[in-house]
Structure formats: structure tokens, C-alpha cells
Amino acid sequence: MNNTADLSECTLAEALIFQIAQTIEDGILAFHGFGSPLVQMALHLAKQTHAPNLILVAGATYGVNPTPDFLTPTSNDWAMDRGAECSLGIEELFDLAASGRMGRMFLSGLQIDRWGNMNVTQLGNDKLKLKLPGGGGGCNLSCDVNRLTIWTAAHHTQASPKQKPRFRLVESCDFITNLGHRTVDNRLRRDLKLQGLGPDRLVTELGVFDFDEAGHARLINVYPDTDVDIIRSHTEFDFPVSDQLTVTELPDAAMLKIMRNLDPMGVHRKEIRVQDQNRYFLLDS
Amino acid sequence: MFTEIDKRCSLAELVDLIHDGDILAIGGGLSSREPMAALRALVRKGIKNLTLVGSAHGIDVDMLCGANVVAVSNESYVGFEQDFGMAPNYRRACESGQIKVFDSCCYTLVQQLRATISGIPFMPMRSIRGTSMTLLHPEYQTMKCPYSGDELILVPAIQPDVTLIHAQYADQHGNLHIDGPPVADILFAKASKKVLVTVEKIVSHEELKSLGITIPYIYITKLSEVSYGAHPTACYPFYAYDRKHTAEYYCSASDAETFLTDYLMPYVFDCDLHSEYLDAVGGEPTLSRLAQWQTGSEQWQSLYE
Numbered sequence: 001m002n003n004t005a006d007l008s009e010c011t012l013a014e015a016l017i018f019q020i021a022q023t024i025e026d027g028i029l030a031f032h033g034f035g036s037p038l039v040q041m042a043l044h045l046a047k048q049t050h051a052p053n054l055i056l057v058a059g060a061t062y063g064v065n066p067t068p069d070f071l072t073p074t075s076n077d078w079a080m081d082r083g084a085e086c087s088l089g090i091e092e093l094f095d096l097a098a099s100g101r102m103g104r105m106f107l108s109g110l111q112i113d114r115w116g117n118m119n120v121t122q123l124g125n126d127k128l129k130l131k132l133p134g135g136g137g138g139c140n141l142s143c144d145v146n147r148l149t150i151w152t153a154a155h156h157t158q159a160s161p162k163q164k165p166r167f168r169l170v171e172s173c174d175f176i177t178n179l180g181h182r183t184v185d186n187r188l189r190r191d192l193k194l195q196g197l198g199p200d201r202l203v204t205e206l207g208v209f210d211f212d213e214a215g216h217a218r219l220i221n222v223y224p225d226t227d228v229d230i231i232r233s234h235t236e237f238d239f240p241v242s243d244q245l246t247v248t249e250l251p252d253a254a255m256l257k258i259m260r261n262l263d264p265m266g267v268h269r270k271e272i273r274v275q276d277q278n279r280y281f282l283l284d285s
Numbered sequence: 286m287f288t289e290i291d292k293r294c295s296l297a298e299l300v301d302l303i304h305d306g307d308i309l310a311i312g313g314g315l316s317s318r319e320p321m322a323a324l325r326a327l328v329r330k331g332i333k334n335l336t337l338v339g340s341a342h343g344i345d346v347d348m349l350c351g352a353n354v355v356a357v358s359n360e361s362y363v364g365f366e367q368d369f370g371m372a373p374n375y376r377r378a379c380e381s382g383q384i385k386v387f388d389s390c391c392y393t394l395v396q397q398l399r400a401t402i403s404g405i406p407f408m409p410m411r412s413i414r415g416t417s418m419t420l421l422h423p424e425y426q427t428m429k430c431p432y433s434g435d436e437l438i439l440v441p442a443i444q445p446d447v448t449l450i451h452a453q454y455a456d457q458h459g460n461l462h463i464d465g466p467p468v469a470d471i472l473f474a475k476a477s478k479k480v481l482v483t484v485e486k487i488v489s490h491e492e493l494k495s496l497g498i499t500i501p502y503i504y505i506t507k508l509s510e511v512s513y514g515a516h517p518t519a520c521y522p523f524y525a526y527d528r529k530h531t532a533e534y535y536c537s538a539s540d541a542e543t544f545l546t547d548y549l550m551p552y553v554f555d556c557d558l559h560s561e562y563l564d565a566v567g568g569e570p571t572l573s574r575l576a577q578w579q580t581g582s583e584q585w586q587s588l589y590e
């Protein structure tokens with residue numbers, strides 16, 4: 001960011017945080033996991049704006065409603081737990097989800113398919129080609145939590161060594177770590193009688209999707225600088241487009257202040273690729 | 286049950302209770318309260334073929350993989366979050382086949398530990414059905430619930446041979462006080478055959494009781510006072526995460542050879558004593574820098590810039 005005092009435009013990251021925050025209902029219990037500063041920021045933004053009764057549970061510390069002075073580069077840090085009203089235990093947090101009392105969770109993946117399945121375990125089907133860090137508790141939570149918001153700041157394809165583009169939104173995940181709307185053996189999620197209903201939003205740096213009746217990702221928003229064709233060219237699977245396709249709403253100046261105040265070191269910008277660091281959107285005045 | 290009145294021992298004696306091929310659970314989580322001094326001692330001792338079980342880990346598991354002492358990993362996450370990214374030694378070990386990898390997930394592990402704690406052979410769960418985890422773990426079974434008719438998945442009990450924990454305070458009997466998130470340490474302690482502990486400070490029982498007892502002595506096998514025993518991970522309120530040292534670690538881990546020459550030699554093998562390690566990482570200036578988080582928000586932030 002060139003000038004944090006400039007409230008006439010927002011960065012791409014701030015637009016993403018706002019989009020994720022919009023998925024959070026007031027009064028629910030939501031958990032942000034670790035390694036996801038955009039989501040951490042979105043929860044704090046939601047709580048300080050439209051969702052004051054949100055039960056905000058911080059990943060890694062399991063502190064409830066913390067008020068950190070600044071975002072830290074790793075999430076199991078006392079700085080992230082400052083001001084917490086109380087704390088949950090690891091088994092308590094997961095029990096809350098398993099018994100149907102966690103309203104929303106936020107998950108991502110190096111591969112995301114049309115049904116909202118995600119892979120954070122490994123690339124390579126039969127033989128392991130690239131070991132990813134693993135999903136923490138994401139696999140359990142993807143099944144148990146009432147609703148899921150999926151996000152990625154890396155929808156845009158990247159050239160691979162063999163010059164074939166490497167998709168983030170893929171035809172099929174090599175490994176399903178986090179469950180979307182279809183199982184690994186192609187059953188419907190709803191037939192499994194899981195506690196949670198699955199993903200209802202997929203927020204990327206190119207567009208925003210919801211999931212239709214069949215559980216298929218459907219494009220509902222583009223950004224001021226993207227369009228359907230761009231998004232298609234960076235998505236390996238074909239997808240329906242909503243009749244009411246619109247350009248995304250953007251955060252207002254008060255929200256920008258909240259976000260910039262929370263992350264003076266700019267930790268959240270690490271989630272944004274270099275080529276996207278200079279994407280700004282002009283706000284309506 | 287462990288009833289010895291005085292469980293204090295040296296760090297070397299502590300890790301001598303861990304054997305080749307053991308199932309090891311490591312306490313703490315991510316960049317906080319990892320028993321790093323004990324893990325370095327374990328590497329120096331020449332341990333082999335460990336099986337690791339755990340939830341969310343980073344430099345602790347990565348260092349063990351880089352030192353080639355791990356045969357099997359059942360971790361849920363091993364990485365350096367957005368701070369540095371993927372765990373380089375862990376990745377190499379998984380991708381080369383040096384370790385067998387059977388990723389788990391946090392609640393599955395919690396339930397498997399609870400099965401052991403409750404003395405039953407498995408726990409039923411609703412989650413993970415439909416994911417690839419069920420294919421990676423053929424030992425999981427499905428059953429029809431005799432009450433509701435719902436399909437459930439059964440995960441078998443896990444009993445670690447050893448749990449290794451770093452805590453802030455203990456008394457000599459082995460009662461522990463953990464300040465801040467205990468992560469899975471309490472579950473690990475209750476489920477394991479042995480629990481070995483390093484602590485920042487051993488205090489009198491009266492003092493420990495006034496702090497509050499997080500884990501009762503009955504689970505604790507032996508303990509050793511090792512101040513700064515979690516470095517370079519954080520052990521608040523004593524010290525914050527040493528991001529600078531972790532950056533050096535990460536850089537050295539870019540390939541196996543430099544990890545040996547630039548990290549394992551100077552910081553593990555050449556430091557028979559923990560005090561030598563503390564000198565190697567910068568001694569008093571480093572340690573007082575990591576304590577400065579207490580002086581204010583700006584000083585705290587400056588540790589991470």
C-alpha cells in the first residue's frame with residue numbers, strides 16, 4: 001500500500017477481506033483457524049461492524065473475542081489473544097462443531113473443485129509429487145460446521161515448469177482434504193447426514209461464487225477490473241453465471257480504517273501475490 | 286501412574302527415556318511452546334525411526350525430519366504458516382519416501398486420544414466421511430449406529446509411547462502449570478505411556494498451586510528444568526517467538542546438505558549443553574531482545590519486522 005491514510009481507494013486484499021466478512025452472520029460462533037490473516041481480519045471487521053454479537057474464536061490460541069493490537073506473522077502468539085474474554089480447549093472447540101454449534105468456518109486449498117472440495121494434503125494421485133502442509137482440523141470442520149466460506153487469493157493460473165498453466169480452481173482434486181458438496185466416491189454430501197451444510201461462498205481475487213442447488217460453484221460477482229471471460233480462462237472447470245451477476249461491493253472508509261489499524265505491519269499482504277499487490281479499487285465517495 | 290516424590294533429572298537423562306521406534310507426541314503448537322531443547326538432545330542422542338502423532342506443528346517436526354530421525358508421520362499440519370510457508374525438511378522427507386506419511390486431522394486425533402483415555406478401543410465420529418482421509422486410513426471402519434441408524438466412522442485409539450512437553454512451571458513432584466493455550470498437551474499427557482517434561486522454572490508446590498495446576502503429577506514421568514527450552518518458539522511470558530533465528534533456520538533448510546552444515550552442526554551437534562546453544566543463538570542480547578515484548582506494543586511488533 002502506498003498510503004494508508006488514503007481512504008478513497010482500497011487494495012485488493014481489503015476487498016477480499018470485506019467479501020469474506022460479508023459472509024459472517026451476527027450472533028454465530030465462527031472460528032478462523034491458523035495461517036489465514038485475511039480471514040482473521042475479516043472476522044474482526046465483521047465483529048466491529050455488522051456482527052457485534054459474533055462469538056469470534058481465534059485459531060491456534062482458541063481465545064474468544066480477543067482484541068489484538070496488531071496482527072502477528074504466526075497465529076499461536078499471545079499478541080493474538082490479548083483481551084480475550086475466555087478461552088476454549090482444543091477438544092471443546094471441535095466438540096462445538098461436531099455437535100452443530102459452530103456457525104461458520106473458513107477454508108482454502110491448493111486445489112479447489114467445482115463442488116467446493118479442497119486439497120491441502122498432497123499433489124499427485126497415486127504417487128505423492130508435492131507434500132502440502134496438511135489441513136489441521138479443516139477436514140473435520142468441513143464436515144461439521146454449519147456453513148463454510150472458501151477463499152483463495154491465488155485463483156489466477158501460474159505457469160508451471162512444463163509451461164502448462166497450473167490451475168487453483170481445478171477439474172478434480174488429487175486429494176479431498178476438506179469436503180464440499182460431493183464426496184470422493186461421488187456421493188452427494190447431503191446423503192451423508194453430516195452436521196454441516198457445506199460451502200455457500202467461494203471468494204477469490206478474480207470473482208465471487210455461491211453454490212447452486214446441485215452444489216456447483218456459480219459466479220455471482222466480478223471485481224471492477226475482472227470479467228467472466230478472464231475468470232473462465234483461469235478456471236479449469238466450466239461454471240454457471242448468475243442472472244444477477246454484479247460487480248462486487250467494496251468496503252467503506254470506516255472499514256478501511258478498522259482494517260489498517262488492525263494490521264500495521266501488513267502481515268495480511270503476504271497472502272496476496274506479487275502481481276496483485278498493485279490492484280486498487282476506487283471507492284464510491 | 287507416576288508417584289515418585291522428586292522427578293527432577295538432567296535433560297540427557299530425560300531424553301534417554303525415549304527409544305528408537307517410539308510413537309512420540311510433541312506438545313505445544315506451531316510457533317509456541319515446542320520442546321525444542323529436548324528435541325535437539327534427542328537428535329544428539331542419535332534416536333531413530335520415530336513415529337510422530339500431532340496436530341499443528343512447524344519447526345519441531347521439520348527439524349526432526351531434517352535430522353533423519355523420523356520413520357512415520359501422522360501429523361495434521363506441518364508448516365511455517367504464512368510467515369515462511371511450507372516446511373522444507375518435512376517436504377523433502379515425505380516426497381523422497383524417507384518417511385511414510387499418513388496425514389491426520391485435529392479432531393480425529395483428539396477422538397483417538399480420548400478413546401485411549403476412556404479405555405475403549407475406538408471412537409465413533411460423523412466427520413471425515415466422504416473425504417480422501419478415509420482412503421489414506423484403511424484402519425478406519427464405518428458402522429451403522431444401532432440407535433439412530435446413521436452411518437458413523439470409527440477411529441481406533443492412539444496411545445503414544447512418549448509425550449514430550451515444554452511448560453512454564455512445575456513442582457518437583459511433576460504438577461504442571463501451562464500458561465496460555467495448552468493445545469493438545471493435556472490430552473497427550475493423559476493418553477501416553479510416559480510423559481517427559483522440560484520447564485522454564487521449577488517452583489515450590491505452594492507457588493505452583495497458586496498459579497493453578499494444568500496437568501496433575503500422576504501423569505508425569507520425569508522433568509527437567511531447562512530455561513529457554515522452547516527457543517526459537519515462544520514461551521510467554523518469558524520470551525516471544527524468535528523470528529530472526531527461524532528465518533536463519535528456514536534459509537539453511539533449503540537443501541539437506543546446508544541444513545546439516547549450517548544448522549544441525551552449529552546449533553545441535555556442537556552444543557552438548559543447552560547453555561552452549563544459548564550462546565550460539567546470540568546469548569544474553571538475543572534473550573533480552575525476546576523478553577522485550579513485555580515493554581509495549583511497539584517493542585513487541587519490532588520483534589517481527
